Amino acid sequence: MVKLSYRRGLLVSDSYAPGLRYDERIGGYVGLPYKYYEVLNYIRESGLTVDDRVLDPIPLQALRAPRIRLRDYQERALEAWKRAGMRGVVVLPTGAGKTLVALAAIQEVGAATIIVVPTIDLLHQWKSAIMRHLSVTPGILGGGESDVAGITVSTYDSAYSRAEELGNRFVLAIFDEVHHLPSPGYMEVAQVLASPYRLGLTATPEREDGRHVLLPDLVGPIVIRVSPAELRGKYLSDYDIKRVYVSLTDDEKSRYESLRARLREDLKRLGVTLRSLEDFHRLLSLAAKNPVARDAVEAWYESVRIAVNSRAKIDSLRKLLAEYSDRKVLIFTRDTEMAYRISREFLVPAVTYKTPKQERLKILELFRKGAYKVIVASSVFDEGVDVPDASVAIVVGGYGTPRQFIQRLGRVLRPAEGKRALLIELVTKGTSDSRLSMRRRSGAEV
C-alpha cells in the first residue's frame, strides 16, 4: 500500500515514483503536485494499491443547467480532450467559442474547477458565462475580490500567490490563453496544482521564446487545432487579407539608411553577425556594458521605428478611411506614439495602456453603439479585452509574431448577416517592416 498525500504545495509519497525525489526532513519522497496524475498511474500500473489522500476538492453544488449545446467542431474538441484522458490543449480561433468547450468540460467532470485567466476583463467575462450557462455563481480571485467556490475564476497572479493553499482543492484546472502558462512565474501555478484533469485554451500556442514545448508536460498535448480558415464563412465571418505597400519619403529614407549603416558599422566593430534571435540576445546583453553595442541597439530600434511608422502609411490610411467610411474600422499600431499621431491627424479616439480604465470603457461603448466609427489602438486590444465587433482592421504596425496577427484578425471575424471582413496591412517596402510582415504571416495559416 502506497500512501500519497499533499502537504503545503508538495506531493508526498512513502515510496518512489518517477518525478519524485527523497527528502530527508520529510522522510519520504516528494515532488511537484502536478505530477500527481502520472505518479498515480505509475503506482497503479505497478500493481500496487494506493491510499490516495491528495485531493480535498471544494464541494460543488450539483450542476442543474441543461447540457451545453456545442457546434460540430466544439464537440470534436471536447471528444478529443476526453480521449486524451481529459488533459490537453484545445486550439480554436478567437471568437470560435473556446469558453463553451470549457464549460462543457466542467459539466463532464462535474467536480471542483479552477479557471485561470490573464486579465481582470477575462475574469468578468468568465464569471458571466458561468452564471449564464451553468447557473452557478463562481468564486473570484483577483481584481480586489477573494472568494473561493466550487468553480473559481482566478487571475494568473492571484492563483500564483495562493497556489500552495489551493493546490489540492480542484479536480479540473482550465488555463485560458494558455500560451502564457510556460512563463517562468506562471508555470509554478500549473506545477503546484494537483488537478489531474487539465484543459488549456488558446488561439495561438506558439511562443517566440520557444517555451511552448513545456505545455505537454504542464497541461497535456494539443488535442485539436482549428484555424480561422476552416471556420470562415460558416461560424466566423468570411474575410480577405490585403497588403498595401508604401515607400519611405526621401527624408525618411536617408535617415533609415544612415541608421542601418551605423548598425552595420557597429556590428563590424564588435565582430558580431545577426543571424539568429540568439545573436540578437547576445547583442542586447552586450549593450548593458558596451557603448558600441548600445549604439547598435539604438540605431536598430530607431530604424525600425521609422520603417514601421512611415509618413506614407498616414497618407495611405487617409485614403482607406475615406474608402471605408461606411464601415467600423479598428486601426492597430505597434507603439503608442503612432496611435496618438493617428488620433490627432484623423480626430479618432486612441486607446493605449495609458488610457484610464473609465475612458477606455466609454470609448468601447461608443464604438459599440456606432457613435464612433473608428478607433486606433496600440497592442492593448490584442488579447483578453472584449472589443466590439468591427468589419475592417487596418494594421499600421505590429510585431513579427503570428500570434498578434491572428489575434488582430480575430477582432473582425465575429459573424454577421452578409458580412465580409477585411484586414489590410500597411507595409513599408524595402525596410525591416516588410520582413516583420512576412514573419507574422508565414506562421499564421490564414
Added chain:
DNA sequence: TTGACTCAACATCCTTTGCTACAA
C-alpha cells in the same frame, strides 16, 4: 470605494538587395 502611484512580471527584440532558383 476610488484613484494615483509604484513595482514586478511578462512580451517583443534577428539577417539587407548580394549569390542561387523556381513556383504562384
Added chain:
DNA sequence: TTGTAGGTTTCCATGTTGAGTCA
C-alpha cells in the same frame, strides 16, 4: 512580385498588466 529554410539562451527599449499601498 513574393515566398521559401534551418541551427537554441537571460535582457538595450517600450508596452502592458495585476497587485499592493496610501490618501
